[in-house]
Amino acid sequence: MKIAVDAMGGDHAPQAIVEGILLAAKEYSDVEFILYGDGEQIKPILGESYNTDKIKIVHTNEKINSDDEPVRAIRSKRDASMVLAARAVKEGEADALFSAGNTGALLAAGLLIIGRIKGIDRPGLMPILPVIGKDDQFVFMDVGANSDSKPENLLQFGILGSYYAQFVLGKEKPKVALLNNGAEASKGSDLSKKTYELLEAEESLHFIGNIEARELLSGDADVIVTDGFTGNAVLKTIEGTAFGLMKLMKSSIMSGGVKSKLGGLLIKDALGSVKDTMDYSKHGGAVLFGLRAPVVKTHGSADKVAVYYTIKQIRKIISSHVIPDLVTHFETHPKESNLK
Template sequence: MKIAIDAMGGDQGAAVMVPGVLKAKQKYPHLEFILFGDEKEIQTYLPNPVEGIEVVPTTEVIDYEDEPVRAVRRKKDSSLVVAAKSVKEGQADAILSAGNTGALLAAGLLFIGRISNIERPGLMTTLPVVKGEGGVDFIDLGANAESKPEYLNDYAVLGSTYAQLARGVKNPRVALLNNGTEKTKGNPLTKEAYQLLSENKEINFIGNIEAREILNGVADVVVADGFTGNAVLKSIEGTALSVVRLLKQNILELGLRGKLGAVLLGPAFKKLKAKMDYTSHNGAVLMGVKAPVIKTHGSSTVDTIVACIEQIEAMVDGEVIPHIVHDFEQKENML
């Protein structure tokens, strides 16, 4: 298995991406990597050759401020574009980037390609749940600002397949994000999507779910339109960070008593942070394209990169993409 790495993407670029790859290589010696980016900068963190790690020099970088599609078309020697092309040409099995989200989505569609009968790929991440060690796959997170009921129906199948093959969930429970649990709730989009999901024999549809229940583990897959999904995800991330800041502030205001309490509760705080800190979890997957395309946060840490590489290995080993291709091609044959 060979993974293409956009070494220049993210807030810190090679300073995080390269050490993350090195740590993953130690943990998974059988994996191979191709690092794309400024050769001199990469060699700062990779001074000596490492077997199974190749460096491909590129001369351009797509910044966060760049207009995604235009940047992908014009910056042909950027680390992101050349990495995506390596997957298209079969030199790598997957791509990982912490850079411009829109540019990665555009490169995934333009170079790697959409799977037949999936009209619009969706962006999906696995969120932690309050109880247990599992998670919930949440799709779409903003790959499409506007959606049709058919898109959400596809997302349900994509998320369910991922949950089964990459996470080992048997008969995953699929829910539709809505403003109430009743089937009559929602706008025309969610009402029509509800009907399609109810009739879909490929999934275990359990009905509507409200946003407050996403992290409570009542579903294994939650489906939403891209605009709503992105807004809810940002709210979850922002709330988690605000709670941590508020907790720290209150501890400091309590003086010595607060600090002593914090010491006693230290193990519990560390466990909570490890579970809810989004920077320590897997990346977002562009579901519906012909190879694993993984986007991680621009503020990712070395451990985040390792987690994303583990995610890619699970996708490839579980043959997630081949199963999706087969399932959707079967639909075409039935038409």
Template sequence: MKIAIDAMGGDNAPESVVKGALKARDEFSDLELILYGDKTAIEQYITDPTRITIVNTTEVIDMNDEPVRAIRRKKDSSLVVAANAVKAKEADALFSCGNTGALLTAGLLLVGRIKGITRPGLLSTLPVVSGQDGAFNLLDSGANADSKPEHLYQYALLGTYYASNVRGIKAPRIGLLNNGTESHKGSKVTQEAYQLLAADENLNFIGNVESKDLMKGVCDVVVADGFTGNAVLKAIEGTALAVMSLLKDTIANAGAKGKLGALLLKDDLKSIKGRMDQAQYGGAVLLGVKAPVVKAHGSSDDLTVYYTLKQIRTMIDEEMVPNFTKYWQVQQAKKVLDSKDAE
């Protein structure tokens, strides 16, 4: 399995990216990692080059670059060269901690959409406070600000396939993010999307869900337009960080009694922190393109990079994209036949 890595993307690049890549390489003997970027900067963190290839590039797309312009103009950037390697099938997947918009643009323009998918969506995995699996998928979490009902329906199909084949959930529950659970709630788009989702007997659609219930584990896949999904994603991430910071400050300011209590609850507190840590679930996946394209936070450390590469390995191993492409082609063929029968 070959993964193309934008080694220069992210706040801590290339150090955290390289160290995370080495962790994944050491654990999985079937991984071959191709690092794109400043060769001199990358080499200083590598002592064992086994199954590590460095491709030198001379440009970097930073967080302030306009995505489409950067992809078109910075042809020798680490991200563009890595994306072109996936396009040419020299690598099986693309990974970056860099500019989100640029990565999404590279996924759409260079890697390319699966035929029939009109709007690839960004899928994120977030923690829940109950349930055996301990997480849910949110799609779209930021790739498209505006969506039509049919786009939300496609997100449900993409999310179902990911939850089933990567996370191993049988018949994942699909919820449509809305401002109420009643079927008539929401905008015209969500109301029409509700009808499309409810009409598909192959989807385990449970109806509308509210944002206040997401972390209770009410469903496995949450479908939303990208603007709403991204707002919910950042609200959950920010709340989790705020709660952990508040807990830490409360203990620190509680004196000897508080510190003793924290010592007694040390393992439990670590468990809570671990459960709320989104990094363990890997990065956000651009679903609907011809190869795995995955984005991790710009502030990612080496452990987050490791978890994300582990996630990508599972996607490649399960042949998620080729299998979904076949599945999607069958669904499109059925629609054509059904349309002809109706005529």
């Protein structure tokens, strides 16, 4: 399998991107990488001993910046690293696209170059999140690809998320929930109420009703759907709260005297486990799901560890054949939304 890499996307590119690719290349002998970016910057990071059969460089000096207007950048910067990587996937030279760059531009590249699956109105941005207290994960969709969504879009997010949970995470009968401000069916906005009706009527889904934000990480649902505006706000709240709590605990231990510091040493391993659970970098990137090939976005501030875990995730997606299955299903049954 081949992965096209936007080596120039992200806050720490190309250093963190290339170092993460090297970690992944050592572990996965069945994966080849095509790095799109400035060869003069990439080659020194790779060093002299990298396997040229497994890692190839396609040189370009052009890149998309974080403050570029997404659609304009994709159309005007035709030789940008992200654009070339997307084109490689479109033309069948690579199986998936990976980037830590401009999220809006990546979505535009996915839609304009790779293309959405026929029958899918809007792809969604879907991260994989941890379940607290269990060695488990769930999918959350959408977290920013669509600020304004219709009930039909959220229904499709439920179907797409169920496919991923079933074929990639191994959930036999994924439980689908709608993020809302109460458990009752009558709660929420017009969007929530209409979406609830559609999800409940969809016989292919195991819809369990509404779920509140405080129950998000409980493991009660395998797939949680919402609109992109709400999902993005919730995701950033989770990230900020997790970071803040870890910082607060560390500060309290360090400023609490000898007893606190001794106690901190005793619970160091437990705190490390908590940090690992809440560390987004250990759970892979967010999938732009609904496109004709895997397009995966990791955090702009990602380090080499986050890159490695995202490559691990992409490899699993490709191996599962979930995208070809989705393409076949939706294009064979364009007016149906049932899972196989």
